[in-house]
Amino acid sequence: MNSPRTTLYRDKHNGKVMGVCAGVADYTGVNVFWVRLVALALAFSMGWPIFAYFIAGFILNKKPPYLYRDESEQKYWQGVRQSPRRTAREIKASFRDIDRRLAAVEAHYVSSNPRLTAEIERLR
Known part of the structure; x- marks a missing residue:
């Protein structure tokens, strides 16, 4: 620091x-x-x-x-x-929340787009 x-x-x-x-x-x-x-x-x-x-x-x-x-x-x-540790915990929690919300947006978009879902499955 x-x-x-x-x-x-x-x-x-x-x-x-x-x-x-x-x-x-x-x-x-x-x-x-x-x-x-x-x-x-x-x-x-x-x-x-x-x-x-x-x-x-x-x-x-x-x-x-x-x-x-x-x-x-x-x-x-x-x-x-x-309190640097508390601040780091708060930032990590904020990023986890953003990641969770982004995953929900991705899941919604992929589930409503069958062509994209088929393309993702084909790549696996």
Whole structure:
């Protein structure tokens, strides 16, 4: 998974200070309000997350402006980052469903076309 869509970025467009919390929210799919709230709570209780925030702000790359085509693509990639195996299972199930529907269309077409059925039987 070396796609730019599976990389953690800082989201300057939706961010307040450096965009780190907005980037983490985009990466995980969690609402940015909750990420900021947790970051503030950790900063006030421990202190070191303030330094981690600024280090991440300098290390992380800025999010490309056109990383996703639309919101459904963004939700898909957030699901991939959260659980790649579940996403792979969902895609396999979707392909199985498409294959089943295609087989039903083929069966309908072949059964309603006796000449095609005879040709298929002749080839066997």
